[in-house]
Amino acid sequence: MSHHIGKDSCDSELKELEDKYYRRLKRGEYKTKRSDSNYRCPFCSGRRDYGFRELLRHADRVGRESQNRDLREKAQHLALSNYVDKYLRPKRVSHSSKHDSHRPLMSDDQGRERTPHPALPNSGDKYLLPKHVSDSSSKPDSHPPLSDDQGREEVRQLASPNDEDKAAKRKYVSDSASKCESGPAFRDHQDRERLHPPGSPNFVDKYARPKHVSDSSSKPDTHPPSSDDQGREKVQHLAPANYGDKISKPNHVSDSAGKADFRPPLKDDQGRFVWPCMGIVANIPTEVKDGRRVGESGSKLRDELTTKGYNPMRVHPLWNRMGHSGFAIVEFSKNWDGYKNALMFEKHFELERRGWADYHGRFRNRRGNELYGWFARDRDYYSREIYANYLKDKGDLRSVSDVTAENDRKDSKLFSSLKNTLEVKHENLKKMEEKYEDTKLSIEDVLSQKESMTSLYNEAISKMQQDVRNDFQKILLERERTKHDLEAQRRELHEREKHLHEREKHNEYEIQKLKREKEMNEKAILEQKKEEAKALKLAQEHQREKENLHKKIFELESQLDATQAVELEIEQLKGALLVLGHMDEDDTPESRKKKEEIREKLAEKEEELEDLEDLNQTLIIKHKKVEQELEEGRKELINGFLSSGTSGRANIGAKRSGGAKASSKGKRALLNEPAELWHFKEDREAAFTEGIDYIMKSWKRLKSAKSSNAFVFG
Numbered sequence: 001m002s003h004h005i006g007k008d009s010c011d012s013e014l015k016e017l018e019d020k021y022y023r024r025l026k027r028g029e030y031k032t033k034r035s036d037s038n039y040r041c042p043f044c045s046g047r048r049d050y051g052f053r054e055l056l057r058h059a060d061r062v063g064r065e066s067q068n069r070d071l072r073e074k075a076q077h078l079a080l081s082n083y084v085d086k087y088l089r090p091k092r093v094s095h096s097s098k099h100d101s102h103r104p105l106m107s108d109d110q111g112r113e114r115t116p117h118p119a120l121p122n123s124g125d126k127y128l129l130p131k132h133v134s135d136s137s138s139k140p141d142s143h144p145p146l147s148d149d150q151g152r153e154e155v156r157q158l159a160s161p162n163d164e165d166k167a168a169k170r171k172y173v174s175d176s177a178s179k180c181e182s183g184p185a186f187r188d189h190q191d192r193e194r195l196h197p198p199g200s201p202n203f204v205d206k207y208a209r210p211k212h213v214s215d216s217s218s219k220p221d222t223h224p225p226s227s228d229d230q231g232r233e234k235v236q237h238l239a240p241a242n243y244g245d246k247i248s249k250p251n252h253v254s255d256s257a258g259k260a261d262f263r264p265p266l267k268d269d270q271g272r273f274v275w276p277c278m279g280i281v282a283n284i285p286t287e288v289k290d291g292r293r294v295g296e297s298g299s300k301l302r303d304e305l306t307t308k309g310y311n312p313m314r315v316h317p318l319w320n321r322m323g324h325s326g327f328a329i330v331e332f333s334k335n336w337d338g339y340k341n342a343l344m345f346e347k348h349f350e351l352e353r354r355g356w357a358d359y360h361g362r363f364r365n366r367r368g369n370e371l372y373g374w375f376a377r378d379r380d381y382y383s384r385e386i387y388a389n390y391l392k393d394k395g396d397l398r399s400v401s402d403v404t405a406e407n408d409r410k411d412s413k414l415f416s417s418l419k420n421t422l423e424v425k426h427e428n429l430k431k432m433e434e435k436y437e438d439t440k441l442s443i444e445d446v447l448s449q450k451e452s453m454t455s456l457y458n459e460a461i462s463k464m465q466q467d468v469r470n471d472f473q474k475i476l477l478e479r480e481r482t483k484h485d486l487e488a489q490r491r492e493l494h495e496r497e498k499h500l501h502e503r504e505k506h507n508e509y510e511i512q513k514l515k516r517e518k519e520m521n522e523k524a525i526l527e528q529k530k531e532e533a534k535a536l537k538l539a540q541e542h543q544r545e546k547e548n549l550h551k552k553i554f555e556l557e558s559q560l561d562a563t564q565a566v567e568l569e570i571e572q573l574k575g576a577l578l579v580l581g582h583m584d585e586d587d588t589p590e591s592r593k594k595k596e597e598i599r600e601k602l603a604e605k606e607e608e609l610e611d612l613e614d615l616n617q618t619l620i621i622k623h624k625k626v627e628q629e630l631e632e633g634r635k636e637l638i639n640g641f642l643s644s645g646t647s648g649r650a651n652i653g654a655k656r657s658g659g660a661k662a663s664s665k666g667k668r669a670l671l672n673e674p675a676e677l678w679h680f681k682e683d684r685e686a687a688f689t690e691g692i693d694y695i696m697k698s699w700k701r702l703k704s705a706k707s708s709n710a711f712v713f714g
Contacts, residue, residue, distance in 0.1 A: 278330060
């Protein structure tokens with residue numbers, strides 16, 4: 001109950017808002033018309049230009065069909081639709097427009113005056129609609145309301161058909177008339193004439209109008225329905241709800257139709273059947289059990305009909321207060337196949353003389369236990385049998401033209417819905433294009449920022465590289481200075497050697513000792529040169545391959561400096577000891593004590609020198625081991641690239657040096673050529689660290705992609 005109250009309040013609020021905006025549009029507060037052919041919706045922010053029909057469709061779609069709009073926006077577009085339809089419709093000079101100017105005005109739901117459509121009947125015309133049209137609002141499968149523009153367009157097309165439609169309608173009417181004369185309805189009428197001949201009290205004329213029809217209606221026509229009648233009936237089906245008040249319900253159809261006696265169909269109802277197609281099975285054998293009548297189940301009867309090829313959807317037995325009534329409704333599918341199966345079902349029972357006419361004929365008291373069946377038509381729909389109520393609840397009376405018109409209407413509605421969906425898609429596409437342009441501009445800004453950041457980064461890297469080169473030059477200058485100092489010390493020792501030779505020629509032992517010192521000094525200088533060459537080579541190798549070796553080179557240089565300093569101190573102590581031994585002829589306690597101290601210091605320095613040499617040797621061994629490991633790793637990396645094959649798109653790979661031709665001997669020679677790690681993109685020899693970085697990047701890329709082709713080395 002609260003749901004209905006809320007719905008009524010929403011409808012009333014929608015009408016109030018619609019009247020409010022309609023009055024504003026009439027006062028000219030909103031500008032809609034831009035030129036003779038261009039219009040604009042004043043309530044949408046897109047500021048898009050429309051034609052007259054496009055604007056009318058847009059207002060109808062937003063106001064009536066859109067579910068995602070709020071109440072105010074729907075009211076605005078409904079008011080716009082009414083205003084555009086009444087005041088902005090383009091004027092066309094024609095005979096119909098002249099006649100339309102004299103037509104009476106009708107009012108819509110809001111009390112505003114509207115001009116009736118030229119295809120619709122005037123208020124003075126008397127047209128009758130069948131019950132399933134006038135009462136369609138209370139049935140679940142009634143026609144949904146069409147928009148004003150769609151209704152006007154379809155009414156216009158149906159009211160003024162072209163030559164092909166007229167020819168098709170004339171052919172269809174002639175075929176329908178011939179079928180009706182040879183069909184079961186015509187045979188039923190013959191049976192009734194045979195049972196009740198003309199002149200009898202129960203004689204019924206098949207073209208006579210019932211007595212309860214008022215005399216003010218049009219006179220009954222004795223001819224079959226024409227194509228114009230069918231067109232008028234289709235117009236009545238598709239007319240908008242605003243014009244439904246001018247069309248009345250049939251006088252012969254009342255709410256108590258189920259209780260009245262069976263009446264033959266009128267002229268307009270000939271050829272009508274119950275839709276969805278249904279069949280009636282009568283004279284089902286029943287028996288009394290526990291005070292109630294029981295009969296066969298619907299599923300068993302459905303299986304029997306299915307085996308005969310009629311393909312029923314379901315069979316529904318009808319029950320009353322006594323139990324099984326002996327009747328069952330056979331429901332067929334709601335399409336032309338179901339219609340075909342229903343006709344075959346009826347034809348089968350008619351061929352076996354167990355149809356409707358046989359069931360209601362003169363021998364109805366001799367039915368026996370045979371089943372009777374027929375196609376449910378208007379005679380059954382208006383009968384007083386138990387199945388009439390079921391037919392009224394589950395179906396409506398339709399003709400082939402009605403079903404065809406309904407299918408056409410559904411196709412038209414589907415086309416309109418798809419067209420509206422296409423318009424929405426176009427609007428979404430425009431929004432996406434705008435978003436694309438915004439995203440494109442933002443991406444261009446990001447790319448420009450990235451380029452500026454990249455240039456700044458490259459400048460910083462070049463500056464760092466320049467600083468590293470400057471530091472390396474400083475180290476080389478410091479090494480040269482140390483080398484000159486050592487050369488000066490060597491010359492000084494050489495001069496001291498000469499001086500000692502001149503002063504101590506008589507002491508061969510000292511001379512030999514000085515020679516050994518000289519040799520040791522020369523060896524130290526040679527070792528220093530070798531170490532410097534190794535240090536320079538290691539520095540160059542470090543700059544190409546690995547930065548960690550630079551630290552070890554510095555350690556070796558510092559250790560070498562310490563060793564040389566210790567050796568220099570040892571030589572100085574030895575020289576001082578020799579000087580004291582030659583200069584001090586007197587062997588005094590002070591001189592002996594001083595000599596002992598010098599000897600102790602000399603011994604300590606020699607031990608320190610041995611420790612430093614051991615440490616130096618250890619570092620050299622470690623350095624060689626590291627170099628060997630690096631060389632082995634480099635060879636293993638090259639072998640891995642050779643065994644796995646180098647792709648043409650790879651930047652790093654293995655390359656054999658030499659230029660052997662592609663012959664059998666050339667191939668063997670090429671295999672014997674040494675391979676080296678090569679940077680194909682820059683066409684140079686690649687560093688070991690570059691190969692390792694390339695392998696790690698390839699491994700991470702393959703791992704992230706979860707590929708089964710792993711980068712494996714043999």
